[in-house]
Amino acid sequence: MNQMYGGKAVRFSKLLNPKSGRSLIIALDHGLIFGNVEGLEDPVKTLERAISCGVDGVLLSPGIAKLTEHLFEGKNAPARILTIDFPVGSTIPGRFEKVFTHRLIHSVEQAVKMAVDAVKILFPWGLEKSAQAEVVRVIAETVEECERWDMPLVVEPVLWEENSSERNEPDLIESAARIAVEIGADILKIQFLGEDRLSRIIHRLHVPVFVLGGPKSDDLKQILKTVQESIESGAKGIMFGRNVWQRENMEEVLTVLKSIIHDGLKYEEVVQSYDL
Numbered sequence: 001m002n003q004m005y006g007g008k009a010v011r012f013s014k015l016l017n018p019k020s021g022r023s024l025i026i027a028l029d030h031g032l033i034f035g036n037v038e039g040l041e042d043p044v045k046t047l048e049r050a051i052s053c054g055v056d057g058v059l060l061s062p063g064i065a066k067l068t069e070h071l072f073e074g075k076n077a078p079a080r081i082l083t084i085d086f087p088v089g090s091t092i093p094g095r096f097e098k099v100f101t102h103r104l105i106h107s108v109e110q111a112v113k114m115a116v117d118a119v120k121i122l123f124p125w126g127l128e129k130s131a132q133a134e135v136v137r138v139i140a141e142t143v144e145e146c147e148r149w150d151m152p153l154v155v156e157p158v159l160w161e162e163n164s165s166e167r168n169e170p171d172l173i174e175s176a177a178r179i180a181v182e183i184g185a186d187i188l189k190i191q192f193l194g195e196d197r198l199s200r201i202i203h204r205l206h207v208p209v210f211v212l213g214g215p216k217s218d219d220l221k222q223i224l225k226t227v228q229e230s231i232e233s234g235a236k237g238i239m240f241g242r243n244v245w246q247r248e249n250m251e252e253v254l255t256v257l258k259s260i261i262h263d264g265l266k267y268e269e270v271v272q273s274y275d276l
């Protein structure tokens with residue numbers, strides 16, 4: 001299930017673990033939107049820790065990618081996905097929660113020069129007419145640029161409007177995922193929407209799907225169950241941030257995630273082995 005070919009296919013292959021064909025990707029781009037974030041106060045240090053644990057890929061902002069290029073030399077380095085947009089209006093909780101639109105902050109051409117393996121943009125869905133038109137224009141132009149440069153495009157459908165509770169409406173996320181693929185997304189990054197729905201999305205839309213983590217949960221076992229169910233539903237992997245680096249035992253959590261994603265272990269077995 002991968003319609004990419006040529007340079008896109010080569011780049012996309014770097015995101016996947018060569019043995020399992022799946023992927024553990026760590027998202028470290030939160031500082032771009034939120035500034036200082038608990039657990040990610042020093043993004044370079046956290047990135048180094050993640051790399052030393054053998055993650056398959058990382059999601060970075062342009063500035064941190066530039067600062068850390070030296071960490072990605074050599075054949076054993078993880079892949080990089082570059083976040084190239086900024087959601088305007090969502091930065092300070094309680095003040096600017098309505099996402100009016102988003103802006104590109106980095107070109108696809110420049111991403112090629114940085115030798116990253118994919119670029120990622122948000123797809124804010126459910127906006128008022130002019131904001132939605134602007135978002136669709138930005139995504140469509142990015143699709144075209146990614147075709148021009150053979151760069152895989154990851155699109156993340158989100159429901160970030162005035163009422164943040166809408167963020168978890170599975171029907172709307174499923175529709176937005178469909179629309180993202182119709183516009184030209186090569187890869188989707190979406191919330192876990194339950195096994196049945198996720199499996200349906202993956203099999204109907206024919207693009208690789210990665211599941212995001214969301215805010216840190218106190219229930220690690222539930223998170224691990226979600227990861228197992230995502231993989232069993234056909235997801236290529238996960239792109240997790242806070243549920244990894246906001247935990248004191250980040251290294252142990254990464255080892256456990258690798259067992260579930262790459263070795264197909266059940267979360268109950270892993271939990272017993274690691275006493276989590």
Ligand SMILES: O=C[C@H](O)COP(=O)(O)O
Binds near residue numbers: 028030
């Ligand atoms: O880019 C950030 C993604 O949403 C993944 O991070 P998260 O697991 O903290 O939600």
